[in-house]
Amino acid sequence: KQTLQSIQKGATVAYGDISQLTKPLDASKGFFFTPIILENIPKDAKAYSEELFGPVFSFFKFRNDQEAIDLANSSKYGLAGTVFSRNMSRAESIAFDLESGSVSIND
Incomplete structure (x- = not known):
């Protein structure tokens, strides 16, 4: 539905x-x-x-990392999230800022 x-x-x-x-x-x-x-x-x-x-x-699609983080954190659920990136340090920085029960990177 x-x-x-x-x-x-x-x-x-x-x-x-x-x-x-x-x-x-x-x-x-x-x-x-x-x-x-x-x-x-x-x-x-x-x-x-x-x-x-x-x-x-x-x-x-996002214009920048902060826009993506803001959308992810606006969810009232936040059970899990995933960050996809070729740049591991950038992915880790974004993952750290996500308010989620669990976050995986490139998985």
Whole structure:
């Protein structure tokens, strides 16, 4: 529901098949859906402010590190976070500033 709501609000699907989310679940086939990557997520979409459980990745672009940190820390949940970077010292600095239960780097 969160993924579909986010798309209805204007998020775009960069990867994945959302048709699987609109079909009734068939327990005999298991509860599985393929990974989805969302981008261009508006601030009023659930994918912007809620943690999504399942293979859904919310992709955000930032002008600078502080903008990314501010968005991550604005979440009221903060169970886990991940920092991806080629520069390990930069990644560690960002990870240190995140208010999250756990933070991984490049994982």
